[in-house]
Amino acid sequence: MQDNILYNLILYVEITTAIVASIYFYKYKSTYLKYFIIYLWYIAINEAIGKYSSEVLAIYNLIIYNIYLLISFSFLFSVYWNFLKYKKYKKTVFIFGVIYIIFFTVNGLFFENYTKDLVTYPFIMASCFLIITVTFYFIEILNSEKVLNVTRDLLFWISVGVVLFNIGVIPWVITLKHYSESFAAMNTLFRVLILILNICYIVGFICSHKIQKQETSLQ
Template sequence: MGELLSDPRNLAVFIQLLSAIFSLIYYDKYKKVPVLKLFPFLLWYILFNEVLGFCIRQYISDHNAIIYNVYYGINFTYLLILYRRYLTNKKSKHLVLGFLILYLLAYVLEGFFKNYIKEFQTTAYIIASLCLIITIILYFVEILNSNKILAIKKNLLFWISVGLLIYYAGYTPYRIIRNIYTELDKSSAIIAVMITLTVIMNTCYIIGFIWSQKKEQY
């Protein structure tokens, strides 16, 4: 573990570990909330995936794309299902369902043109992240137009949404540009931005776990 954290890029692992731990400490608050109760499993899976990816890259092979491609599929599918569950506007719910179908189709189709074992998905990732950003904005609009705004800081899904929006709004442009300028993968500035976004996102999660209340989870 010491060697893992000695790499500045893996500072993200530490904050992800804290976030996963806090998700269990405060699990009693939302353990009966549909779909949202699965969020800690996602956080622990993300942490495991990061450690596994590091170990593969460090000790086995330079090609660890497959575990991240599987993770992308699970992550985006879960998040879109989560928001569809708690959006109340029927048009928004139908739109998010369309987003989910679009992403899954892109995920499968891109697999025919890329070697998912060695290459990270790009088009499917960009589609999913843009769809997720739009979905979160729809959720915020509903929050602003409801009485939930009065207890916003006690709402766990709100804090999760803030973290996700900051992360994907900051990271998605990089993923788009990286398709053109592949040398960006090795840019220390880009790596620093990725770490910063990850820290901010997981800090939002932790705040949500601490401040949220049982009756104000979504």
């Protein structure tokens, strides 16, 4: 019962996040984060399609979630590539993105059927890469004047949500792959992580200052 409530709540929270992002679009429309609003509406629409195909049409819907994972991780890597200042960090993030896309493709061709199986190993790898990427961002923040007003930075709140979600999702994917008897409990954890992620996004959109200018890269 509790898991079902969380399942239904996720769609409404994701729609709410997209609406809040639309309301506060003026704060970040002059930066690469302007594409984040498209990303959030895509997530909400994808969740609605997934829910409809599962509950009404009673068909396998894993393919749309697997496509979402490819798009989501690729987009997030591009966000940090655009905002990181140090070129060595940017280069590493670019390599992360390329490796992920290649591994995702090869895994789908030879190992996992993306129409019937949830992506596992590419998921775990991308989550680890993204945690490292966010760590790069936090290091840059700590070494800049932004640290004095970090809670007013939209990307900071996005990063908090992303890192918390990905730290929690790795054991979820591993458990789902190898311990199917824990499916219900781990799915509850996954949905709680999604709620935490979206709450961080919403706080960021509401509390952040308007972003004036994106900084250039450093050596």
